[in-house]
Amino acid sequence: MSVLTETAAGTAVHEKDPRPSWAAVVALARFEARDLLRYLPVAATLLLYVGWTAWTLFHSKDGMDAYPALQDVDRDTQTGPLLLGIALFVCVNRCTLRSRRRGTDRQFDVLVMEPWRRTVAHVLSLVPFAAVTALVVLGEFTRQALRPGAVGHGSPAELAVGPLYVLLCGALGVLLARLVPTVFAAPVAVIGLVVLSVFVSAGTGGAEWSRWLSPVVDEVSGTTVLPSDLLGRPAAWHTLYLTGLILLVALGAVLASGGRGRYVQIGAAGALVLTLVGAVAQSRGVSPELAAARERASVTPQRDQSCVRRAGSTYCAFPEWTGRADDWARVVDRVRSLAGGTAARQPLLVRQRVEARYGLDGDSAIPALTTPGQVTVGTRWGGNRVPEFAVGVASVLVTGAESKGGELCDGRVVTVMWLVLGGSAQPLTDLADVRLDDSVTGSASVLAPTDGLSMSAAQTDVVRELLDRPRDEVTAAVRRNWTGLTAPGVTTARVAQLLGVKAPEGAKDCAGE
Amino acid sequence: MTTTVTASGLGLRYGGTRALDDVSLRLTPGVTGLLGPNGAGKTTLLRVLATAVPADRGSFTVLGHDPGTSRGRHQVRRSLGYLPQTPGLHPDFSAFEFVDYVAILKELTDRTARHREVRRVLEEVDLGDVRGRRIKKLSGGMRQRVALAAALVGDPGFLVLDEPTVGLDPEQRMRFRELIAGAGEGRTVLLSTHQTEDVAMLCHRVLVMARGRILFAGTPAELTARAAGRVWSSTERAPGAKAGWRTGTGSFRNVGDPPADAELLEPTLEDGYLLTLDDVSAEAAA
Numbered sequence: 111m112s113v114l115t116e117t118a119a120g121t122a123v124h125e126k127d128p129r130p131s132w133a134a135v136v137a138l139a140r141f142e143a144r145d146l147l148r149y150l151p152v153a154a155t156l157l158l159y160v161g162w163t164a165w166t167l168f169h170s171k172d173g174m175d176a177y178p179a180l181q182d183v184d185r186d187t188q189t190g191p192l193l194l195g196i197a198l199f200v201c202v203n204r205c206t207l208r209s210r211r212r213g214t215d216r217q218f219d220v221l222v223m224e225p226w227r228r229t230v231a232h233v234l235s236l237v238p239f240a241a242v243t244a245l246v247v248l249g250e251f252t253r254q255a256l257r258p259g260a261v262g263h264g265s266p267a268e269l270a271v272g273p274l275y276v277l278l279c280g281a282l283g284v285l286l287a288r289l290v291p292t293v294f295a296a297p298v299a300v301i302g303l304v305v306l307s308v309f310v311s312a313g314t315g316g317a318e319w320s321r322w323l324s325p326v327v328d329e330v331s332g333t334t335v336l337p338s339d340l341l342g343r344p345a346a347w348h349t350l351y352l353t354g355l356i357l358l359v360a361l362g363a364v365l366a367s368g369g370r371g372r373y374v375q376i377g378a379a380g381a382l383v384l385t386l387v388g389a390v391a392q393s394r395g396v397s398p399e400l401a402a403a404r405e406r407a408s409v410t411p412q413r414d415q416s417c418v419r420r421a422g423s424t425y426c427a428f429p430e431w432t433g434r435a436d437d438w439a440r441v442v443d444r445v446r447s448l449a450g451g452t453a454a455r456q457p458l459l460v461r462q463r464v465e466a467r468y469g470l471d472g473d474s475a476i477p478a479l480t481t482p483g484q485v486t487v488g489t490r491w492g493g494n495r496v497p498e499f500a501v502g503v504a505s506v507l508v509t510g511a512e513s514k515g516g517e518l519c520d521g522r523v524v525t526v527m528w529l530v531l532g533g534s535a536q537p538l539t540d541l542a543d544v545r546l547d548d549s550v551t552g553s554a555s556v557l558a559p560t561d562g563l564s565m566s567a568a569q570t571d572v573v574r575e576l577l578d579r580p581r582d583e584v585t586a587a588v589r590r591n592w593t594g595l596t597a598p599g600v601t602t603a604r605v606a607q608l609l610g611v612k613a614p615e616g617a618k619d620c621a622g623e
Numbered sequence: 624m625t626t627t628v629t630a631s632g633l634g635l636r637y638g639g640t641r642a643l644d645d646v647s648l649r650l651t652p653g654v655t656g657l658l659g660p661n662g663a664g665k666t667t668l669l670r671v672l673a674t675a676v677p678a679d680r681g682s683f684t685v686l687g688h689d690p691g692t693s694r695g696r697h698q699v700r701r702s703l704g705y706l707p708q709t710p711g712l713h714p715d716f717s718a719f720e721f722v723d724y725v726a727i728l729k730e731l732t733d734r735t736a737r738h739r740e741v742r743r744v745l746e747e748v749d750l751g752d753v754r755g756r757r758i759k760k761l762s763g764g765m766r767q768r769v770a771l772a773a774a775l776v777g778d779p780g781f782l783v784l785d786e787p788t789v790g791l792d793p794e795q796r797m798r799f800r801e802l803i804a805g806a807g808e809g810r811t812v813l814l815s816t817h818q819t820e821d822v823a824m825l826c827h828r829v830l831v832m833a834r835g836r837i838l839f840a841g842t843p844a845e846l847t848a849r850a851a852g853r854v855w856s857s858t859e860r861a862p863g864a865k866a867g868w869r870t871g872t873g874s875f876r877n878v879g880d881p882p883a884d885a886e887l888l889e890p891t892l893e894d895g896y897l898l899t900l901d902d903v904s905a906e907a908a909a
Contacts, residue, residue: 133732134730134731137727137734212711212713213709213711214710214713217710220673220700221728223729
């Protein structure tokens with residue numbers, strides 16, 4: 111280490127120490143990091159990233175946002191720093207080429223710090239940006255994890271991808287500067303990499319091995335959030351691959367700038383091994399064990415679930431969702447409280463179900479249960495999913511089995527929808543939420559966890575009419591006429607008549623209007 | 624006086640050109656001038672001494688360190704301040720930032736002491752008031768002083784200046800002379816220049832180079848003395864003069880071998896320099 115000391119004359123001079131000073135490399139890295147912040151693309155994308163993340167976290171609506179699945183949240187943190195990474199790639203490349211562009215190479219080449227250690231400083235200057243990214247990722251994840259409705263488990267390996275991506279982009283910028291010493295290379299390389307990734311993806315048909323070569327492999331969950339152990343993402347291997355790649359690129363830049371020391375060469379060889387091990391391991395695809403586990407969770411979920419009883423009904427959920435039974439029970443109790451006959455006391459079995467056989471982004475519908483008294487609930491909750499679940503519950507109470515709910519088109523649809531909406535604090539909002547087209551008039555498809563219903567315009571009119579009347583009055587009418595209202599084939603006109611509502615003229619059930 | 628820099632038998636070829644040919648020298652504290660025509664090898668010699676390029680042959684030491692070894696080169700660089708002929712600067716940096724950047728590359732790691740040192744050298748080159756100003760907004764003379772400050776930061780024992788006054792107006796040159804004279808107090812300065820006045824005013828010793836060789840090494844007075852009795856005045860340009868030009872008074876000032884009845888003039892260092900170069904040319908031609 112070299113420090114300045116005061117001489118008798120009052121000036122500062124070196125204390126002579128022949129060893130290279132790593133403290134100086136760190137000091138240079140700090141200087142370079144500060145300089146990077148002066149580049150508009152870096153400052154703007156950093157502000158955008160931090161600002162946008164903060165805004166989305168603190169301005170998220172209730173609804174589904176209030177019930178995050180942490181195995182999705184960890185992955186969602188990976189796309190935020192994409193632009194920051196590109197900005198760093200271009201700007202750190204310019205910083206690395208600064209001496210060459212400004213003709214200071216001649217002066218600097220005779221200074222104590224050799225070019226290869228300056229390259230190390232350029233790579234280290236990226237660490238604060240990776241650290242900020244890590245803080246944002248951590249803040250984002252923690253904020254979601256602290257929501258009362260949060261379920262599931264995040265993966266540290268998935269959370270590490272954002273910061274590692276930032277480091278990788280910057281290291282690539284440094285390496286490019288050392289190999290192609292012109293500032294025009296970086297923007298061209300950005301375009302080239304995008305084009306290359308498109309060609310590779312198209313050429314390999316999105317094969318597992320090529321997909322995972324990309325630093326960020328974003329997969330958006332479909333309608334179903336899978337339990338953590340069924341995700342099948344090789345996140346840990348991918349982290350190893352990224353770490354190896356960063357080291358390989360960084361040490362490649364050091365080698366290219368003259369740092370040919372033994373440790374650098376050994377380190378580069380080690381980084382290459384890490385990268386290859388990670389790349390091979392992450393490309394193995396779905397293991398037979400995972401495929402079997404997915405099959406089991408999709409076909410016989412009861413083998414993986416635990417159940418709790420609430421007010422006579424049973425709620426069975428995958429381990430990560432057992433805490434949500436109370437939310438489901440509240441909906442079941444509300445719907446059942448409006449029913450009549452034996453349905454008002456009918457115990458239900460609420461079964462959480464997933465379709466995991468097609469992987470994370472599979473979007474297959476879940477078939478309805480045929481066993482009487484059983485209701486499906488999905489892995490998402492909040493927002494539209496609450497009235498959708500209520501539709502499933504009401505359908506079973508009215509028809510006896512979930513599979514019969516999807517066939518409903520007669521006047522029983524009115525009873526089902528009354529059970530769904532009658533106890534709601536915002537019935538019209540729920541009506542709009544549960545209909546595919548968000549309408550509150552005319553005909554529409556009604557969503558449910560499995561098979562939905564078809565609601566005719568006349569049925570919508572009757573339901574709207576019922577919602578305008580005093581709730582107790584309608585509830586009493588429903589209980590009084592429960593047998594007639596739930597009789598198969600009952601017409602909408604007859605239902606309207608039984609509930610004391612004006613029957614819509616010319617209404618035809620099931621055959622259309 | 625203590626010898627701080629010694630070189631022995633330095634040689635360097637660029638293709639077929641012998642840029643340095645058996646150069647030996649000894650430098651002592653103070654300012655040593657290095658004169659020579661374009662292509663004489665001055666910049667090459669400075670770059671070799673500054674460890675920017677290695678010599679093919681020969682050896683040298685700076686303040687007792689041998690740059691032939693990795694450890695020695697490191698030590699030489701710690702003791703070195705180098706101002707190249709056309710110094711580069713980072714125009715988007717402020718003067719302070721640029722000198723601080725160079726100080727970091729010189730491995731001055733203690734931030735407080737380094738910043739104090741940066742402020743000191745900027746004051747020394749009279750840029751204290753504009754240290755926060757971006758370099759692109761500074762005048763040419765100020766930029767040259769920023770480059771000098773960068774060479775001076777860390778208080779190097781050996782300062783190599785390659786034509787630092789080129790392109791400066793007379794006032795700036797005068798100011799620069801003051802700075803170089805100050806820099807030469809207590810340290811060894813090797814100043815390459817085409818300006819013989821700079822050498823006459825600043826240097827306690829002078830080297831003259833041509834064709835990669837040292838032709839003269841001595842004091843400015845000794846170089847001037849080489850022209851004693853070889854400068855004369857005439858009404859017409861003397862036919863045997865090596866050089867001759869009409870002066871402001873209308874008479875001719877001739878340098879060379881005067882006729883017997885010539886009206887001799889007081890020689891200058893430039894006369895000695897011209898005759899030294901001319902003698903070598905004559906030898907080469909012979």
